[in-house]
Amino acid sequence: MRELGVRRIIGPCAAGALRADLARGDFVVCDQFVDRTRGRDDTFYDGGAEPVTHVSAADPYCPELRSLLVESARELGIPARDGGTVVVIQGPRFSTRAESAWFSAMGWDVVNMTAYPEAHLARELELCYATVAMVTDHDAGVSGVEPVSVGEVLEVFERNLARLRELLFAVIPRIEPPGEHLCTTALRGARIGA
Numbered sequence: 001m002r003e004l005g006v007r008r009i010i011g012p013c014a015a016g017a018l019r020a021d022l023a024r025g026d027f028v029v030c031d032q033f034v035d036r037t038r039g040r041d042d043t044f045y046d047g048g049a050e051p052v053t054h055v056s057a058a059d060p061y062c063p064e065l066r067s068l069l070v071e072s073a074r075e076l077g078i079p080a081r082d083g084g085t086v087v088v089i090q091g092p093r094f095s096t097r098a099e100s101a102w103f104s105a106m107g108w109d110v111v112n113m114t115a116y117p118e119a120h121l122a123r124e125l126e127l128c129y130a131t132v133a134m135v136t137d138h139d140a141g142v143s144g145v146e147p148v149s150v151g152e153v154l155e156v157f158e159r160n161l162a163r164l165r166e167l168l169f170a171v172i173p174r175i176e177p178p179g180e181h182l183c184t185t186a187l188r189g190a191r192i193g194a
Contacts, residue, residue: 001127007178008065008128010171011118012164014157015086015110015133016094018103020142025160027080027167028110028133029069031061034087035116042117044124052192053124060119062183065130065175072170073132078163084109086133088116094148100141111139128183132167134160 001009015028022028035042045053066082073080087103089095091113095103103111110133122129136156138145178184 002125006127007184008062008175009118009122009130010065010069010168011115011129011131012168013086013112013114013131013133014136014153015112015115016100016137016139016148017135017142018087018100018108018111018139020138020144022081022109022135022138023079024135024137024156025079025163026135027073027078027164028084028086028135029066029073029080029082030086030110030115030131030133031059031066031083032085033060033116033119034085034106034108037088037090037116040117042120044121053187053190054192055120055124055186055190056182057120057123059182060123061130062128062178064178064181064183065128068171068174069130069132069167072174073167076163076166076170078167080132080167081109084133086110086112086115086131089113095139095141097140097147100139102141103139104141110135123183123186126184126186128178132164134164
């Protein structure tokens with residue numbers, strides 16, 4: 001995408017709620033992620049010909065894109081939580097009850113299989129990236145819920161796809177070229193010996 005001139009990316013995703021107060025169909029404009037995956041290529045700087053590079057992941061999602069998503073959702077009357085942590089699991093499977101209870105106890109908000117490594121890879125390329133997670137179900141460890149099924153996920157996703165499109169179509173025209181901020185300057189001071 002970068003080679004095509006793209007500088008700002010919104011990556012919507014489906015997610016399971018780890019909190020009972022998140023309703024199916026709500027959106028969470030995440031501000032943090034926790035990576036519980038393995039074996040995924042998650043850096044462009046793997047020690048080959050490139051200098052050793054450590055890009056900060058402290059604030060992994062673009063604050064400007066996040067603000068646009070939250071503001072637009074509010075203007076449209078779409079329930080969207082400003083901030084939340086997505087824990088990304090390997091998949092293709094749903095969480096066990098024990099895993100889900102642990103994720104909830106850690107204070108994480110949603111769980112999915114696709115929100116990592118995109119955000120970090122974008123940051124390594126100094127691209128702006130934000131995600132909006134659509135809650136399609138309550139994860140297995142949320143008290144009083146039945147285990148999640150693919151059918152349930154798809155039904156909620158289909159029912160709320162129009163709202164997601166509405167949100168994206170409202171946000172996209174408002175996106176301006178990025179100025180100088182934490183996304184676009186991520187490589188400054190990140191390289192060792194360069």
